[in-house]
Amino acid sequence: MAAPAGSLVAAVLAHSGRLDKEDLGTRIGRLSRRVEELKAGQERGAVGDKRGLRGGPGGRRPRAARLVAGPALRRAASAPGEVCNMINKKYNEFLPSMQSAEDLVSQVDGLSSNIDLLKAGIENEVTAWSSLGAVVDAIRFHPKPVGPPPILVQQDLNVAVAEFTELKQQLERDTLVLSILKKLQEFDTAIKEYNTALLEKKYVAAAQQLEKARSSLKMLESRKGFELKILKALGTELTVQTQNMLYHLGEEWQKLTVWKLPPSKESSSLESVMHSELHLRTVPSKEEDIAGPPVVSVLQAFAVLGELHTKLKIFGQLLLKYILKPLISYPSLQPFTEEQSDVFILRFKSEEPNLDHSSPMEVFDKIKLIFEVLHKYLLNVPLEQPAEDKKECRVTLAELLGDMIWEELSDCLIQNCLVNSIPTNSSKLEQYIEVIKSTEEFEKALKNMQFLKGDTTDLLKYARNVNSHFANKKCQDVIVAARNLMTSEIHNTVKITPDSCVALPRLPDPGAGDHLKMQKTSKLLHNDMVNLENETKLSQYTFSLPTCRISSSVEKLMELAYQTLLEATASTDQCCIQLFCSVRNIFQLFYDVVPTYHKENLQKLPQLAAIHHNNCMYIAHHLLTLGHQFRYRLTNILCDGAATFVDLVPGFRRLGMECFLAQMRVQKGEILERLSSARNFSNMDDEENYCAANKAIRQVLHQLKRLGKVWQDVLPVNVYCKAMGTLLNTALSEIVTRIAALEDISAEDADRLYSLCRTMVEEGPQVFTPLPEDDKNKTYQEEVPVYVQKWMTFKELMIILQANLQEIVDQWADGKGPLAAEFSAAEVKSLIRALFQNTERRAAALAKIK
Numbered sequence: 001m002a003a004p005a006g007s008l009v010a011a012v013l014a015h016s017g018r019l020d021k022e023d024l025g026t027r028i029g030r031l032s033r034r035v036e037e038l039k040a041g042q043e044r045g046a047v048g049d050k051r052g053l054r055g056g057p058g059g060r061r062p063r064a065a066r067l068v069a070g071p072a073l074r075r076a077a078s079a080p081g082e083v084c085n086m087i088n089k090k091y092n093e094f095l096p097s098m099q100s101a102e103d104l105v106s107q108v109d110g111l112s113s114n115i116d117l118l119k120a121g122i123e124n125e126v127t128a129w130s131s132l133g134a135v136v137d138a139i140r141f142h143p144k145p146v147g148p149p150p151i152l153v154q155q156d157l158n159v160a161v162a163e164f165t166e167l168k169q170q171l172e173r174d175t176l177v178l179s180i181l182k183k184l185q186e187f188d189t190a191i192k193e194y195n196t197a198l199l200e201k202k203y204v205a206a207a208q209q210l211e212k213a214r215s216s217l218k219m220l221e222s223r224k225g226f227e228l229k230i231l232k233a234l235g236t237e238l239t240v241q242t243q244n245m246l247y248h249l250g251e252e253w254q255k256l257t258v259w260k261l262p263p264s265k266e267s268s269s270l271e272s273v274m275h276s277e278l279h280l281r282t283v284p285s286k287e288e289d290i291a292g293p294p295v296v297s298v299l300q301a302f303a304v305l306g307e308l309h310t311k312l313k314i315f316g317q318l319l320l321k322y323i324l325k326p327l328i329s330y331p332s333l334q335p336f337t338e339e340q341s342d343v344f345i346l347r348f349k350s351e352e353p354n355l356d357h358s359s360p361m362e363v364f365d366k367i368k369l370i371f372e373v374l375h376k377y378l379l380n381v382p383l384e385q386p387a388e389d390k391k392e393c394r395v396t397l398a399e400l401l402g403d404m405i406w407e408e409l410s411d412c413l414i415q416n417c418l419v420n421s422i423p424t425n426s427s428k429l430e431q432y433i434e435v436i437k438s439t440e441e442f443e444k445a446l447k448n449m450q451f452l453k454g455d456t457t458d459l460l461k462y463a464r465n466v467n468s469h470f471a472n473k474k475c476q477d478v479i480v481a482a483r484n485l486m487t488s489e490i491h492n493t494v495k496i497t498p499d500s501c502v503a504l505p506r507l508p509d510p511g512a513g514d515h516l517k518m519q520k521t522s523k524l525l526h527n528d529m530v531n532l533e534n535e536t537k538l539s540q541y542t543f544s545l546p547t548c549r550i551s552s553s554v555e556k557l558m559e560l561a562y563q564t565l566l567e568a569t570a571s572t573d574q575c576c577i578q579l580f581c582s583v584r585n586i587f588q589l590f591y592d593v594v595p596t597y598h599k600e601n602l603q604k605l606p607q608l609a610a611i612h613h614n615n616c617m618y619i620a621h622h623l624l625t626l627g628h629q630f631r632y633r634l635t636n637i638l639c640d641g642a643a644t645f646v647d648l649v650p651g652f653r654r655l656g657m658e659c660f661l662a663q664m665r666v667q668k669g670e671i672l673e674r675l676s677s678a679r680n681f682s683n684m685d686d687e688e689n690y691c692a693a694n695k696a697i698r699q700v701l702h703q704l705k706r707l708g709k710v711w712q713d714v715l716p717v718n719v720y721c722k723a724m725g726t727l728l729n730t731a732l733s734e735i736v737t738r739i740a741a742l743e744d745i746s747a748e749d750a751d752r753l754y755s756l757c758r759t760m761v762e763e764g765p766q767v768f769t770p771l772p773e774d775d776k777n778k779t780y781q782e783e784v785p786v787y788v789q790k791w792m793t794f795k796e797l798m799i800i801l802q803a804n805l806q807e808i809v810d811q812w813a814d815g816k817g818p819l820a821a822e823f824s825a826a827e828v829k830s831l832i833r834a835l836f837q838n839t840e841r842r843a844a845a846l847a848k849i850k
Contacts, residue, residue: 115174122167180220187216187234194241198248203301206245211304213238246307252298253311256281257378259318270330270350276322278346280377282339295378299397312397316405324409327366328416331358335369344377346370357420360435363413364442375449402451410459418462422473426571432466439463471575475582478564482586485553485560486593490601490608493714494552496618498544545621546716554615558622561586565626569633576635580643587619587648591655602659607710609663614715616656620649664723667707668730674699675731681738684752697756700731704767713772720770721780725787728764732790735760736797740827745834754801757794793822800831805845808832812849825849
């Protein structure tokens with residue numbers, strides 16, 4: 001349906017379907033005659049103006065001439081407007097005709113040349129009118145006018161100035177109309193050339209013509225006051241053609257790069273990654289040989305249209321997800337290339353991995369192979385054609401793709417490759433130089449392929465900063481290992497004896513320095529002077545931790561601290577400081593984590609509370625000397641007194657004691673609760689009351705024996721005896737207080753109370769079993785009065801329950817006997833009043849108790 005010839009205006013008019021009945025030739029002729037009249041009027045007006053300016057009676061321009069020239073000029077000035085109105089009218093009414101439209105275009109071209117001649121004539125006359133305006137201004141504003149100007153001359157000048165202004169505005173409008181017509185013509189030409197280039201598959205030329213058409217349309221749309229209805233149709237046409245162009249380019253791009261991807265649900269496993277393939281067409285078809293390499297043509301056309309970034313971003317994301325990242329993440333994955341007659345295929349094959357993580361060198365080789373293939377068949381494409389006098393290209397596709405995916409690729413290489421290659425031991429740091437060289441070669445290869453630009457990237461910076469990363473990784477591993485130990489079970493224990501020590505390699509000698517000189521000096525003095533040392537020496541176990549049981553995890557935790565500090569002695573200054581701080585962080589983490597993580601068990605289980613007490617004391621014991629042992633092996637910054645852990649010792653001791661004392665309070669509460677069911681030990685002659693009291697005594701003894709077994713061989717002997725003595729003392733003190741508070745004790749009650757007390761005295765010492773060997777526990781059972789404060793008080797109470805008045809008075813011995821050491825006079829009198837009837841003998845005995 002396209003027009004065979006003519007401009008876009010002709011094509012639009014031809015498709016309207018209606019013809020204008022008006023004779024266009026007649027109107028064009030009429031316009032031509034008006035132009036001739038305008039020229040004649042100008043010549044007469046110019047001669048008259050010259051005479052008018054010379055003055056005199058004949059100096060005014062003939063009025064007839066003005067009457068003729070004025071309308072003629074206005075009609076001629078309105079001629080371009082009529083042409084524009086006619087075109088708009090024809091387009092709006094859709095009454096074009098192919099032949100008449102072409103004739104109209106030729107007539108408009110002729111009229112355009114006539115208007116140009118008219119414009120030149122008007123510009124020549126502008127100079128005369130400007131001179132006339134200067135004269136008028138001189139006449140109006142001269143400070144000392146010679147005389148008032150003639151009224152008629154002034155009126156003529158005002159009319160001339162108004163006509164000049166109107167003509168000037170008309171000229172500007174006509175010039176704008178001409179520029180719009182030229183832009184319409186340029187748009188039409190660009191669309192025609194675009195269609196031709198698209199049919200010939202010259203994609204770059206077609207894209208450039210579309211951009212020219214878009215530029216012309218933008219210029220037309222920016223003209224205010226000329227909102228032509230045709231612009232909307234032109235915009236729609238441009239959008240349709242642009243999408244058509246993108247569709248053809250997309251078809252070509254899909255032929256050039258073909259992806260074969262696994263199902264989306266299975267894209268994360270190694271088996272699904274094995275199905276990923278990329279096919280790159282290498283040889284253009286015969287139809288495209290003339291247009292040049294299809295890759296270059298298609299990608300440059302995308303670039304001209306501004307759509308290359310979108311296409312390349314999609315390609316880059318697919319490349320990362322299905323090729324590059326799997327090669328980094330799976331050590332067994334290897335790239336496999338296959339080149340056929342017209343296509344290059346990139347796929348994967350799987351091999352048995354030697355390690356859990358690939359070495360950086362292997363990963364870099366895989367990635368380089370991928371980019372070499374892409375650079376050869378796809379990426380080495382200039383995005384803009386160079387000028388004829390320049391040989392170098394500008395930006396390449398490889399550089400653009402690198403800007404899009406390098407940051408994400410670099411992060412993946414760091415997190416999944418370089419991080420795993422950081423040594424875990426300072427002795428392996430020298431071997432890491434190979435990784436740094438490999439990284440440098442990898443980046444150099446990518447820069448040669450123009451994939452990278454600029455200087456050192458984050459990948460190489462990370463590899464070179466290995467000392468810092470080693471320290472960070474080591475510290476992180478230490479903290480993670482420590483936390484795992486802290487959250488493990490506490491009840492898995494090992495026995496610690498005074499001979500036990502942490503499994504630590506021999507520390508290196510401190511080396512030359514003041515410390516070494518001091519040692520040498522002391523040896524010389526020792527050899528030359530008389531030995532004044534005291535013959536009595538302290539035991540080698542004087543400052544040793546007593547025998548007890550601690551959690552095996554705490555023992556490993558302390559070994560970890562020693563090993564980390566030993567690692568710090570062989571590291572750089574910065575790494576040494578970081579490792580030292582990590583060791584301190586281990587103990588601070590223990591202080592915060594363990595009581596919280598094991599809180600419930602520590603409150604409910606007495607054995608775990610005792611083990612936690614031992615753990616804290618064990619750590620505090622080592623912290624006393626831990627810093628001193630490494631003081632002269634660490635960096636100079638830490639040798640000045642900063643390498644210490646002594647400040648943590650009080651906190652750990654307090655942590656262990658608070659936990660154990662909390663458990664002791666729980667056990668005391670249970671003892672008192674059981675004794676509260678003894679009915680205050682009153683009315684023992686009642687069988688029910690006696691049974692309740694006897695049951696309470698048995699429950700208390702059972703509780704103490706159970707605790708004795710639970711804490712046996714766990715707590716240090718001295719701590720064990722103090723703890724058991726305190727609990728037994730609580731029971732005895734409560735019994736003494738209850739019996740002493742009785743107001744009436746019959747003989748039968750006294751006998752039964754004595755029986756209950758005898759049970760406590762006989763079985764109470766048996767709860768002291770700190771050691772598994774029974775024969776070794778007898779010593780501690782005989783020392784019950786040392787650990788039980790109320791033991792003798794309880795025995796004196798038993799004596800009172802079975803003694804007569806005289807025996808009680810003898811035991812008091814005027815306040816100097818054993819009874820007076822345990823009871824006050826008031827308590828003894830109260831017991832006598834409860835045990836004996838009110839007689840003269842009782843009165844006499846009470847009188848002696850004072």
